[in-house]
Amino acid sequence: MAIQYWGNKGGQRNKILAFRHSYHGDTFGAMSVSERSVFTAPFSDYLFEVEFVGTPTRDNIYELLSLVRREGSSIAGFIYEPLLQGAGGMRIYEAQLLDELLAELSGQGILCIADEVLTGFGRTGRLFAGEYLRHKADIICLSKGLTGGTMALGVTAVTERLFEAFLSDDRRKTLFHGHSFTANPIACAASLASLDLLLDEGNLQRIAHIGRRHEAFLEKLALYPIVKNPRSIGTILAFELNTGEDGYVNAIGPAITKEALAQGIYLRPLGNTVYFMPPYCITEKEMDQVYDFLVHSIVVHS
Known part of the structure; x- marks a missing residue:
């Protein structure tokens, strides 16, 4: 959508900027804008070129801003997981520094694409991770918590500026990439029911x-x-557990999953990155059960 936007506007921008350690999905386009890793390795010859940069830190922020100023006129869009990179290792980074980067990107006219598939609908403590930021995305990608896991549904929300670039009597400006199940009525009904539950005051307090x-x-x-x-x-x-090499293929992950299942708990570490991402309806007893297991697992593997 970002690439076609510039074509519709008569521009020449075609470069995509993304973060290292990112994960955005499993189509060839989504793999292209994801970190080159064990997930994408079998398909590397088929992925288009993307400029990857590190998430903003106090050490690299000025380098990032300089890159955007230098190459901004060729960059069509920047895609990012706001504040939390999920499959890349549950990596958390600072809102303030991301805001600085987004301000510069927006100033250069670059479209900012927030992948809130994991971070949306309360996961980061607010309804959306973007609520921690002053500078808002031009495109937001949503799924997962949208239906509470009951049905598959994704939503792409855009600003008026983007919408108007595709609204034309010239059919060549149409976004042709619709899908067979667009606006599936059962999935949409499930999402509305899920949103009602999400926004219930009791649920917000549980989050x-x-x-x-x-x-x-x-x-x-x-x-x-x-x-x-x-x-x-x-x-x-x-x-992380400091055992062996950091990464998804670390064998301790499957071992912990097996140990947890024996205790009636489902955990799926990303290699040696252990994470706990409970459903919002989890009880105090269930929370204690997981915490106790994590402590036991840490002691066993020490």
Whole structure:
């Protein structure tokens, strides 16, 4: 959509900017804008070129801003997972620094594409991760929590500026990429029901409570030398186990999944990155059961 937008406007921009450690999906386009990794390796010869940069830190922010100023006139769009990179290792980064980058990108006219498939609908503590930011995206990609997992549904929301670039009597400016199940009525009904539950005051309080419990548990995690970088954002808790090489293929992940299943718990670590992302309806007893298992697992693997 970002690439066609510039074509519709008569521009020549065709470069896409994305973050390292990103994951945006499994089509060839989505793999192209994702980190080159074990997920994409079999298809590397078929992926289009993307300029990857690190998520903003205090050490690299000025380098990132300089790159945008230097190459901005050729960049069509920038795609990012706001504040939390999911499949790339549950990596959390600062809202303030992302805001600085988004301000420069917007100033250069670059379309900003927020992938809120994982971060949307309360996962980061607010309804959307973009609510932590002053500068808003031009395109937002939504799914997962949209229907509470009951049915597959995705939504792409855009600003008026983008919408108007495709609204034309010239049919060559049409966005032809619709799909057979567009606006499936059952999926749309499921999403409306899910949103009603999400916005219930009791549920919003549970989201905040889960976040507070995670923050308290971080203090316990910090006591174990095997635990690296314990962190949380909203309802997501994550840490690495310092055993072997960091990454998705670390064998400790499947081992922990097997141990957890034996205790009636389903956890699926990303290699040695262990994370706990509970449903909002989880009970106090169930939260305690998972926390106790995590401590037991840490001790066993120390």
